[in-house]
Amino acid sequence: LLWERAVLGVRCADFSVTDFDQRFLSGELCWLRPPSSDPAERQVVSASPIAIVPRDHLGLWCKEEYKTEITNSYAIKIMSLLEQKGAMFTRDIEQASGLLRPHLEEGLRSLVYAGRVTADAFSPLRWVLRPERQKARIEKRRGAAASLPVGRWSLMPQIGAxxxxxxxxxxxxxxxxxxxxxxxxxxxxxxxxxxxxxxxxxxxxxxxxxxxxxxxxxxxxxxxxxxxxxxxxxxxxxxxxxxxxGEDHDSMGVVISASDPLNLGGWLTPGPRTPAGLNNRVLLHKGLPVARMLGDQYEALPGMPRELEEQARERLTIVRPWRGRRAR
The missing domain is CATH 1.10.10 (Arc Repressor Mutant, subunit A)
Structure with a gap:
């Protein structure tokens, strides 16, 4: 996922996908998809906002009033199954619901978006968010059954107002x-x-x-x-x-992914908002965004010192925060 590579893999020393997954499987952590009123965010993609919280504190962040209404018929069918049987593996949901694989994915994706489900592992979320072309390659290599994720889906707990x-x-x-x-x-x-x-x-x-x-x-x-x-x-x-x-801030600054929480342009700092995306990145100078790359398109932002623009273009072209530290 985008922020696994571009945020956690960069910010967390010795980040390991295996260790990360184990913290969910052990019950230490839980994930959920925060709701959004922005129509542009009403889909679940690899750049979707995901909340990762200690399972013991889930009640702080999961409130009934935060959840979104379910209208997708496949999602309603899956939710009914989870209400009746409790936590279920993806394969069991597929068999019990009779849904075709694309419809199963669509229903689970709708439930994730609405903040209605989580899983006791992180791989089900990766599976839902993974692009279809990647799923096709995995299924070709492993087979359709083996490509299903490890872990059980469950409804978010019912927590009152x-x-x-x-x-x-x-x-x-x-x-x-x-x-x-x-x-x-x-x-x-x-x-x-x-x-x-x-x-x-x-x-x-x-x-x-x-x-x-x-x-x-x-x-x-x-x-x-x-x-x-x-x-x-x-x-x-x-x-x-x-x-x-009192520190000296004459250095060129740092390049961050547009998915990084420090991407505050248009929110707390001057300039336009830079949308999250794997190839979108921002150059910070003295804590402020002064240039960015949207894909392969360079753009100087207000506040860019003229004498640093050539260096800024070079850094943004070369430096990609998620490269150089490979998630294991």
Missing amino acids: DTDRPIAQRQQELTQICFALLRRYGVVFRAVIQRETLLPPWRELLRAFRRLEDRGEVRGGRFVDGFSGEQFALPEAVGLLRAAK
């Missing part, structure tokens, strides 16, 4: 979400989380952050210029921000 839970439990959940966001972003304010789709309203998070600030567990202040509203950071992040302010 926030109003169904005691206030103390809800506050504890909000605290856990706040710390997850602080670890993810370093500094949290309203604009930072605008792309998040599995969060409670900002007003609830704001009250939780204020409680943490009153207890001395987080710092409130003005850490990032140019944004209104309250901002919060972990105490250790404040020191790191001060240290970074």
Whole structure:
């Protein structure tokens, strides 16, 4: 998958596909597809957003109100089977449903998009997202039966609305979400989380952050210029921000995949948005996007220093973040 190669394979030291899969099979991790109101994202492709969460914390991120309505007839049939029989292997679903392989894939893909299913392994998700030409090559090499993924599909747990839970439990959940966001972003304010789709309203998070600030567990202040509203950071992040302010940033910067979370152009930083894609990449200079490649098309962005443009073009042409470290 795109972000396995372009994000995890680059950002995680000694990333191993085998070890990654084992963390799902052991029950440590769980995946789900966050919902989206953007019509352009209403499909499941290799660049789709996928949430990976500790299984113990699944209730924080999987709420009934986040799920999307199911209209696909194949998906409805599969969902009914999973409701009756519980977790099932792909082959068992195929046999019990009587669906042809293309219809089975279509139904599972619809359920993944809607946030209705997960699996106890990661390979079923790869199988659903894998392009048809790759599946055809695998089936030719292994046979149709052997090409099916390892792992069982299951429905996402039924978790009630926030109003169904005691206030103390809800506050504890909000605290856990706040710390997850602080670890993810370093500094949290309203604009930072605008792309998040599995969060409670900002007003609830704001009250939780204020409680943490009153207890001395987080710092409130003005850490990032140019944004209104309250901002919060972990105490250790404040020191790191001060240290970074005094560093020399004359280097050319770094090239990242457009799928990387640091691709913030058009969201938090100036310039256009760069869509996720295997061959799309962005050059950051002093933390800001100054040039990008859309496939093989180079484009200088506002803020590109004229004297660095030749170097920028060369770096974006040569450097691809997911190459040089092969996922094992």
